[in-house]
Amino acid sequence: KAGVTQTPRYLIKTRGQQVTLSCSPISGHRSVSWYQQTPGQGLQFLFEYFSETQRNKGNFPGRFSGRQFSNSRSEMNVSTLELGDSALYLCASSLDRGASGYTFGSGTRLTVV
Amino acid sequence: AQSVTQPDIHITVSEGASLELRCNYSYGATPYLFWYVQSPGQGLQLLLKYFSGDTLVQGIKGFEAEFKRSQSSFNLRKPSVHWSDAAEYFCARGFGNEKLTFGTGTRLTIIP
Numbered sequence: 129k130a131g132v133t134q135t136p137r138y139l140i141k142t143r144g145q146q147v148t149l150s151c152s153p154i155s156g157h158r159s160v161s162w163y164q165q166t167p168g169q170g171l172q173f174l175f176e177y178f179s180e181t182q183r184n185k186g187n188f189p190g191r192f193s194g195r196q197f198s199n200s201r202s203e204m205n206v207s208t209l210e211l212g213d214s215a216l217y218l219c220a221s222s223l224d225r226g227a228s229g230y231t232f233g234s235g236t237r238l239t240v241v
Numbered sequence: 242a243q244s245v246t247q248p249d250i251h252i253t254v255s256e257g258a259s260l261e262l263r264c265n266y267s268y269g270a271t272p273y274l275f276w277y278v279q280s281p282g283q284g285l286q287l288l289l290k291y292f293s294g295d296t297l298v299q300g301i302k303g304f305e306a307e308f309k310r311s312q313s314s315f316n317l318r319k320p321s322v323h324w325s326d327a328a329e330y331f332c333a334r335g336f337g338n339e340k341l342t343f344g345t346g347t348r349l350t351i352i353p
Contacts, residue, residue, distance in 0.1 A: 132284075161340065171331065171343040184340045218284055220341075229275060230341060232284040 130154065132221050132233035140239045146207040149236045153200050153221030159183075160202040161230065162194060165216040174217075177202055209240045243267050245334045247344035254322050255352050262317040262347050264332030273335040274315040276306055279346075280328045288330075291315060302326070327351045 133152040141147050153160050161184075162174040173186040177196035194204040200221075206213055216237050220230035246265045254260050266272060273292050277285040289300025296308040306317045315332060332344040 134284075163343075170345045173340045173342075176340060186340070216282075220285075229273075229287055229290045231287065232277070234284040237282070 132219055132231050134217075134219050134233035134236050136236060137234065138237045138239075140241060141209050143209055143211060143240055145209050146205060147209060147238060148203055148205045149217055149219075149238070151202045151204075151219030151221075151233060153202070153219075154223075154231055157221035157223050157231075158200055159222040159224070160196055160200065161220045161222070162202070162204050163218045163220065164188075165218055165235070166214075171218070174204065206238075211240050214238060214240045243272070243334060243336065243339065243342055245332050245342050245344040247330075247332055247347050249347045250345070251348045251350065253350045253352060256324055257321050260317075260319045260322045260326070260349070262330050262332075262349070264315045264317065264344060265313050266315065266332075266334045267313070270336065271310065274306075274308060275333040275335070275341070276300065276304070276315075276317045277331045277333060277343075278302075278328045279331065285331065288317070322349075322351055324351045324353070 135150045159178045161176040164172045175194050176184040180196045191207045196202045216235045218235045220232045222230045244267045275290045276288040279285050288304050289298045291298045291308045298306050304319050308315050329346045329348050331346045333341050335341045
């Protein structure tokens, strides 16, 4: 079956702009989590959605937001981009809130210039 | 806060040699434990996971890990590494409905 699909794979934005990243989970998976990965901070949890509801949220400013649709697809949005937002953004889906493990997508590489 | 520690930032191993990557998690009820591998510019691929039961877990690509409650450890092992095993390895911990917490990763270099 198809894996977790993240689009786009690469993105270059200018400081101050906003960006929307998309994640399509594995069919049947209702939990979607987002992570930011940078060389300095490693993998940091952004938020998790389950059945269209945000269940957990990491320590990121309000510029970072997300949502989940009824088909479990998820989007995350970053407004007023800063240079420090440059990172690999990873999405992971899970069948039952983590007990079965998480499957990650290939990520979206965001570069802010 | 729950945490995961990978004490080795970088490990270099000769091809064909054995490998052990260390992982310790903060004390608490037995969590879910995972090992992921990441190649440059790619996402994370699940190698193996532990939830309960047999403390020796077999994974893909010939990897295994042993859960030791007394040491709060979940070390990853492979008897003979291949050049294609060069990558970054992450240990992760989950519990109930908590978010997945990752270690800082161990970069593995294979020398011929």
